[in-house]
Amino acid sequence: MVNIPRLPTATQAPQRPKRTDKQRKAEQAAAPVSQPTVVAKAVAETIKDPAFIEEVQARVQYDSPQGKNKQALSAYLDVLHQAKREEYSHLLGVDFYV
Template sequence: MVSIQRLPTSIHSPHKPRVNKPVQAPVAAEQTVVAKAVAKSVRDPELIQDAHSKIQYDEPEGKNRQALDSYMGVMYQNRKEELSSLVGVDVYV
């Protein structure tokens, strides 16, 4: 062990007395407007079914979807080739 001259061998920090803080009971948070709306919608299953029936997807259906998938496949072909050459694995998507 190396000792440095003119320094005390051990440095003691003064101990501070511990202060016991009183434990506070958790405060009940008020419900927000969003939380109230979610709780209300969960209680009403008809409202949920009505909302699900009105959902419209942003994807074409049928032949239009197949055409779009083919177009996107051609569009991303370069990226697929770069990825397969980088990783060394053929990607079939």
């Protein structure tokens, strides 16, 4: 290592003494064990109920439009991606028909 005049020299961080296995086990035994809260217990119980899971799955709605809205969205996306399709057809020399 090179020392540059008028700059402080590098200092080493103090090293912690190594702990033995006995000390580690004593620290783990002294650490308080966390208990689940009342809310966590209630959530765990409701998740175990298969009827609740089926009810939730029945109420799931996906983000896909229905009927005419689906056709309109499809037409919009076709126009949106038209330039990209033309670029691919010129690049590959293949015509895409969708």
